[in-house]
Amino acid sequence: MKYDYIVIGAGAAGLSFAALMEKKGHSVLILEAHSIPGGCSSYFSRDGFIFDAGATTLSGLLPGRPLAELIAELNLDLNLVPVNPGLVSMFEGQTINRYRNTQEWVSELTKHFPNINHKIIWEKFKKIEVEGWNISTIFKKIPLRKINALFSFFRPELIKALFTLPTLFKSVESELNKHKIQDEKYLALVNELLFITSQNNAKDTPLLMGAMGLCYPEDTAYAMGGMKAFSESLAKKCTNIKYKQLVKKVIPIKKGSDGFIIETGKETFSAKRVVSTIPFWNHTDMFEADTAQEFFQTDKVTDPDKCWSAFMIYLTIPLDKERVGQYFQVHCKKILHCNTHSYFVSLSHPDDEIRSINGRQTVTISTHTHTKEWLSLGREDYLKQKERVKKFILNDLQQKFNLQESDLQNVFTGSPKTFYNYTKRYRGLVGGIPQSLKRNPLDLIIAKSPYKNFYMIGDTQYPGQGIAAVIMGAQNLVDQLSD
Ligand SMILES: Cc1cc2nc3c(=O)[nH]c(=O)nc-3n(C[C@H](O)[C@H](O)[C@H](O)COP(=O)(O)OP(=O)(O)OC[C@H]3O[C@@H](n4cnc5c(N)ncnc54)[C@H](O)[C@@H]3O)c2cc1C
Secondary structure, eight states, X not given: OEEEEEEEOOBHHHHHHHHHHHHTTOOEEEEOSSSSSBGGGXXXXXXXXXXXXXXXXXXXXXXXXXXXXXHHHHTOOOOEEEOSSSEEEEETTEEEEEOSSHHHHHHHHHHHOTTSOHHHHHHHHHHHHHHHHHHHHHTTTOSBSSGGGGGGGOSTHHXXXXXXXGGGSSBHHHHHHHTTOOOHHHHHHHHHHHHHHHSSOTTTSBHHHHHHHHTGGGGEEEETTHHHHHHHHHHTTXXXXXXXXXXXXXXXXXXXXXXXXXXXXXXXXXXXXXXXOSOGXXXXXXXXXXXXXXXXXXXXXXXXXXXXXXXXXXXXXEOOTTOOOSEEEEEOSOOTTTOOSEEEEEEOOTTOTTTSOTTEEEEEEEEEEOTHHHHTOOHHHHHHHHHHHHHHHHHHHHHXXXXXXXXXXXXXXXXHHHHHHHHOOGGGOOSOOOOOTTSOTHHHHBOOOSSTTEEEOSTTSTTOXXXXXXXXXXXXXXXXXXX
């Protein structure tokens, strides 16, 4: 059978695209290397507990935003609980609650940093964030796949958006400098907050993306049942998913005009169009033609050495219904072998009857790390290094969360190697491409693909990383192909 679409990868991007296209009446087949859906927003079961493997928070749920629209359009069966505070920062002995409401957040910051005019700064960030989301709906036709799509930009809202576009070329730091902020502690807090979403610091993060990232805790929810519930609710909307099918070769017929043959080593499939959701660099060996191999190797925009992977710890702790917060950014001394100064702690919701069981909550801890710290190690050194990082973080966690060593149970770790094994992502790189002023914004606009009818979405493509962003990428492509 020749499918209308073959989708490579059953992560958030692939599942969203496939479900939406199937709803429009197209025949769609997803080929997924792993045995379950989700990719970086997947899960695993150990010792009777269900752990989120990577992503833990859902955002983009306010009206008109990508996940809200996806849930409504596909009628997804999800029980979402808004989280407030959306994030708790444990910072230099203080606990700072990042409330959903901007005014409450400003009051909280004023308590901790009384000499700064937070109202002006955060109202500006909020304004830019709202405009950022508006801009993303005006520019739904980015990347430009057809030149006449340019006309779709000319809407009344464009004028307003044009006033915000310069924030693409300024840094978050430049905005903070306007307010003459000298407080090193405050700047460190903002830098670490930014790092969660933009994967970069205030000096190099464009203000537009930075503001959107800094405001994400205002729009955060927990899915009861965790990422398993989220990914499975999407997978249920896709009739044809074949698991354990690692796509090895993509063979264009007449340069893609007549479709593609896809080989997985186990089976061969064919489709009129292919949508790949795997990272940009994963494609290099998939194509025979030198031109395609060159295309995927030489792109400077996506230099993999500048991208991140993650070190993970999974565990359970005693259930505590009184604890305020569910998502924590814990600031600490420089983490060994990771070169970061914070780690992110996600707890299963205390009332989640699937994941908070037997009087315990499941915990997913992540911190950024570069892959070169891990991939070159021999087995013994690798295990020792994992143990060192685990001990370092868990000692810190015990102190900050007031836990005894015996409270920490069912402990497992993951590294870039683990991500490579389970997601097949090149070098185990996860989390997309850091936002940077050094990236040319024009790269966002021009559709890049070596073949007609071969499309790429997912977190190394526009509009970037995060579940909301990759869903938006899928929605945009569905719109463009349905024109
Ligand atoms: C530790 C961590 C925490 C995060 N936290 C959050 C968060 O809280 N909230 C948030 O919004 N985002 C978060 N993110 C980012 C978010 O998870 C990702 O940006 C998003 O899930 C990426 O989705 P995707 O579909 O683009 O890619 P992926 O999820 O990587 O999906 C790609 C799929 O393709 C499959 N695949 C790979 N190669 C092949 C092949 N050759 N053939 C067939 N299949 C293949 C993989 O197995 C995978 O299932 C986090 C990421 C990480 C790593």
